[in-house]
Amino acid sequence: MTTKEQREAAPENSLLREWTGPLTSDITLHPGNFGLGKVPAKFQPDATTTMVCGFCSTGCGLNIHLKEGRAVNLTPQTNYPVNLGMACPKGWEALTPLQAPDRATTPYLRGKDGKLEPVDWNEAMTVFTERFKDIQTRHGPASVAFLGTGQIVTEEMAFLGALAKFGMGMIHGDGNTRQCMATAVTAYKESFGFDAPPYTYRDFEESDVLVFIGSNLCIAHPILWQRVLRNPNQPEIIVIDPRKTETAMAATQHYPIRPKSDLTFLYGLANILINQGWINPDYINQHTAGFEDFKKHVQAFTPEMTAEASGIDVKQLHHLAETIHQGKRVSFWWTMGVNQSHEGTRVAQAIINIALMTGNIGRPGTGANSITGQCNAMGSRLFSNTTNLLGGHDFKDAADRERVASILGIDAGLIPNQTGWAYDQIIDGIDTGTIKGLWVVATNTAHSWINQSSIQRIFAKLEFLVVQDMYHTTETAQFAHLILPAAAWGEKDGTFINSERRIGLVKKVAPAPGLALSDFNIFKLVAAYWGCTELFAQWRSPEVVFQIIKRLSHGQPCDFSGILDYKMIDAAGGIQWPLQQEEKLLDSERRLFGDGIFYHGDGKARFIFGEPREMSEPPDAEYPFILLTGRGTSAQWHTQTRTAKSAVLRRLYPESIYAEINPSDAARRGITASSWVEVTSRRGRLKAKAFITSTIATGQIFIPMHYAQTNQLTFPSFDPYSRQPSYKSCAVSIRAIHPKEQNA
Numbered sequence: 150m151t152t153k154e155q156r157e158a159a160p161e162n163s164l165l166r167e168w169t170g171p172l173t174s175d176i177t178l179h180p181g182n183f184g185l186g187k188v189p190a191k192f193q194p195d196a197t198t199t200m201v202c203g204f205c206s207t208g209c210g211l212n213i214h215l216k217e218g219r220a221v222n223l224t225p226q227t228n229y230p231v232n233l234g235m236a237c238p239k240g241w242e243a244l245t246p247l248q249a250p251d252r253a254t255t256p257y258l259r260g261k262d263g264k265l266e267p268v269d270w271n272e273a274m275t276v277f278t279e280r281f282k283d284i285q286t287r288h289g290p291a292s293v294a295f296l297g298t299g300q301i302v303t304e305e306m307a308f309l310g311a312l313a314k315f316g317m318g319m320i321h322g323d324g325n326t327r328q329c330m331a332t333a334v335t336a337y338k339e340s341f342g343f344d345a346p347p348y349t350y351r352d353f354e355e356s357d358v359l360v361f362i363g364s365n366l367c368i369a370h371p372i373l374w375q376r377v378l379r380n381p382n383q384p385e386i387i388v389i390d391p392r393k394t395e396t397a398m399a400a401t402q403h404y405p406i407r408p409k410s411d412l413t414f415l416y417g418l419a420n421i422l423i424n425q426g427w428i429n430p431d432y433i434n435q436h437t438a439g440f441e442d443f444k445k446h447v448q449a450f451t452p453e454m455t456a457e458a459s460g461i462d463v464k465q466l467h468h469l470a471e472t473i474h475q476g477k478r479v480s481f482w483w484t485m486g487v488n489q490s491h492e493g494t495r496v497a498q499a500i501i502n503i504a505l506m507t508g509n510i511g512r513p514g515t516g517a518n519s520i521t522g523q524c525n526a527m528g529s530r531l532f533s534n535t536t537n538l539l540g541g542h543d544f545k546d547a548a549d550r551e552r553v554a555s556i557l558g559i560d561a562g563l564i565p566n567q568t569g570w571a572y573d574q575i576i577d578g579i580d581t582g583t584i585k586g587l588w589v590v591a592t593n594t595a596h597s598w599i600n601q602s603s604i605q606r607i608f609a610k611l612e613f614l615v616v617q618d619m620y621h622t623t624e625t626a627q628f629a630h631l632i633l634p635a636a637a638w639g640e641k642d643g644t645f646i647n648s649e650r651r652i653g654l655v656k657k658v659a660p661a662p663g664l665a666l667s668d669f670n671i672f673k674l675v676a677a678y679w680g681c682t683e684l685f686a687q688w689r690s691p692e693v694v695f696q697i698i699k700r701l702s703h704g705q706p707c708d709f710s711g712i713l714d715y716k717m718i719d720a721a722g723g724i725q726w727p728l729q730q731e732e733k734l735l736d737s738e739r740r741l742f743g744d745g746i747f748y749h750g751d752g753k754a755r756f757i758f759g760e761p762r763e764m765s766e767p768p769d770a771e772y773p774f775i776l777l778t779g780r781g782t783s784a785q786w787h788t789q790t791r792t793a794k795s796a797v798l799r800r801l802y803p804e805s806i807y808a809e810i811n812p813s814d815a816a817r818r819g820i821t822a823s824s825w826v827e828v829t830s831r832r833g834r835l836k837a838k839a840f841i842t843s844t845i846a847t848g849q850i851f852i853p854m855h856y857a858q859t860n861q862l863t864f865p866s867f868d869p870y871s872r873q874p875s876y877k878s879c880a881v882s883i884r885a886i887h888p889k890e891q892n893a
């Protein structure tokens with residue numbers, strides 16, 4: 150075991166600091182487990198290839214070491230512009246989950262006795278087609294819907310969206326990006342005219358003031374945090390988060406605002422900046438519209454009322470405003486603390502407004518920057534054919550439909566003229582009986598969706614549920630009538646788009662287990678059995694589909710028609726959009742809006758704002774605590790289907806579900822460290838271990854999302870513009886569980 154001394158001697162931010170497990174011995178050595186012992190001859194590599202990581206949106210480049218064409222281990226790529234030789238624990242362990250014993254190695258069909266039994270692909274596809282077609286015949290084409298993901302390659306996403314909507318006649322389809330990025334998408338579209346995160350990671354190194362709002366970068370994007378640490382300007386690092394997170398601890402200023410007071414807080418901040426004259430009138434006049442109305446709007450948000458609402462006193466507010474004013478290159482970064490809110494879109498736009506009015510956009514080290522979550526959330530935002538038509542086009546626009554149809558060589562009449570329902574509407578549609586069939590691809594709804602107490606009841610209403618996943622054991626697979634076994638990252642080819650718009654390559658470096666097929670090949674099979682192969686005659690391989698999506702991007706803000714092919718992406722170390730035809734790739738790190746021209750018709754960015762609303766379920770006498778949820782450790786990924794399969798990662802996070810509780814709240818309730826507590830909301834209850842810590846404020850508790858129980862508690866409230874769930878606040882009560890009760 151590592152000793153306390155060894156841990157303390159390790160460099161700051163080193164993995165060893167949190168590693169209490171063994172250094173070399175007692176971990177079974179297997180291909181993914183590189184670096185923990187002597188590598189046996191059978192794993193000695195004979196070749197190396199490169200690809201990007203398949204967990205988070207940072208998009209680190211990895212060297213994959215191969216023996217006889219199969220991956221045996223990996224190392225971070227030193228010359229990739231994203232990670233510069235670094236990787237987080239998940240990246241180092243990325244190959245391990247491929248070998249888990251619960252990989253789905255064959256399709257499974259639920260028999261009359263209610264048991265899932267292995268079947269072959271012919272039977273699986275026959276049943277898939279018959280059941281969905283039968284539902285559509287009885288209830289109309291829109292009675293079958295799909296839920297996709299930000300975790301398959303763009304080529305597969307485009308295939309799923311096109312197949313479902315143009316081939317199978319579905320109208321409704323959404324994805325887990327709704328849980329994650331819908332707010333940023335809506336905010337950017339309204340403010341900039343297109344969903345365009347403007348930054349490049351070098352901005353982390355070039356700022357002199359970095360403001361993180363609702364983002365725990367150290368845990369959720371550890372390699373981006375490493376980029377911050379490379380900043381030579383001794384920057385002010387400001388964290389606005391109710392919790393004193395790992396990132397807040399490393400910051401120079403932390404503002405622990407009351408949960409969901411962000412909108413008032415940011416308007417109050419804008420009020421000070423405007424009234425002090427700490428704005429950039431030239432930038433505002435030349436490049437924006439709507440400032441005068443915004444100025445009027447924020448006059449009501451006096452420092453005093455802002456302090457009252459947010460819990461941050463007037464002096465601190467002034468200090469923050471002054472820090473922003475004094476910064477020459479100020480960047481604003483936000484993630485789920487903003488997006489997952491009942492008013493997230495307006496909060497995101499409040500951030501954008503401050504960046505615009507202080508002229509902090511388009512220059513090095515600046516920007517209103519939403520950090521993405523999943524490895525290919527950005528691909529899903531443009532090409533999943535859900536919230537917009539392929540390539541950022543509009544379903545409702547006839548010219549857009551014509552254009553997409555002509556590129557795909559299909560009849561424009563096949564393209565729906567409406568945007569389908571959002572995730573919550575699809576779930577409601579199942580509840581009300583409008584949706585009878587559902588196809589879930591690479592997401593684990595029965596764990597990650599908000600308010601699980603009703604999801605489980607609602608899923609039981611489905612006539613036919615197909616789950617396409619790399620494992621047959623996920624919470625959602627338990628409800629499935631049919632499971633389709635999918636190849637995973639590392640077992641197929643394609644591209645991801647990371648947070649800074651960089652298109653990176655993934656490759657097949659391992660065979661898929663058993664009968665599992667890549668999602669791409671599953672979609673091809675579905676097209677064949679459904680009888681719409683001719684629509685997808687062009688869609689022969691991921692590489693060919695890349696050429697199709699390139700054409701779909703042409704002329705759009707996300708135009709990447711200047712990328713020749715996969716080889717060019719590999720050689721360049723990933724390529725950010727835009728890159729137009731014939732354009733030379735002059736810099737491996739590029740940001741948007743250097744020319745101050747935005748994507749609205751007049752080239753100007755918009756100031757958009759609204760009235761703050763009360764949080765959806767405020768605490769009261771019966772449920773006096775606000776529950777916050779989010780990422781727990783850098784070693785855990787979402788619903789843990791993958792990360793729980795690595796012995797190394799499992800040692801880096803607490804074994805059982807835990808709740809962070811402030812010491813004074815714990816003392817008042819007789820809760821002791823590591824004892825079991827019961828947390829109850831109006832919808833459900835769970836047992837968790839008490840983690841007593843002052844990083845959480847009194848009146849709040851925090852439970853990571855990685856445990857299936859967490860969403861039993863959450864309250865189904867949504868931002869009205871983006872329809873993103875507000876996962877990060879609901880009212881709960883908490884009590885100690887007496888050891889006798891525990892044993893009973």
Ligand SMILES: Nc1nc2c(c(=O)[nH]1)N[C@H]1C(S)=C(S)[C@@H](COP(=O)(O)OP(=O)(O)OC[C@H]3O[C@@H](n4cnc5c(=O)[nH]c(N)nc54)[C@H](O)[C@@H]3O)O[C@H]1N2
Nearest residue numbers: 363364365369408409484485486522523779780783786787
């Ligand atoms: N290790 C790991 N990394 C991941 C993931 C993972 O599962 N594990 N998931 C990836 C994905 S998909 C995503 S979307 C990102 C998420 O990345 P982050 O958004 O950084 O992670 P979260 O922990 O969900 O939320 C961030 C912070 O929001 C704070 N917060 C809660 N309520 C409020 C509020 O009202 N106001 C403010 N200002 N802050 C608030 C929480 O205290 C929390 O610290 O991480 C990505 N990276």
Ligand SMILES: Nc1nc2c(c(=O)[nH]1)N[C@H]1C(S)=C(S)[C@@H](COP(=O)(O)OP(=O)(O)OC[C@H]3O[C@@H](n4cnc5c(=O)[nH]c(N)nc54)[C@H](O)[C@@H]3O)O[C@H]1N2
Nearest residue numbers: 325329591592593597617618619635778787788790854876
């Ligand atoms: N309470 C609470 N809930 C939350 C959040 C929160 O902060 N708090 N965060 C939300 C956010 S931001 C997100 S992004 C979601 C994530 O929620 P989910 O998307 O449900 O989480 P994952 O565990 O990533 O699920 C991905 C699934 O795809 C499978 N898979 C992986 N690779 C492949 C592949 O190549 N092909 C196929 N077919 N399957 C594959 C995995 O085994 C897994 O079952 O959770 C949301 N839920």
Ligand code: SF4
Nearest residue numbers: 202204205209237240
């Ligand atoms: S930071 Fe994200 S992309 Fe990089 S190694 Fe970790 S999980 Fe993979």
Ligand SMILES: [Mo]
Nearest residue numbers: 328329522523
């Ligand atoms: Mo996410």
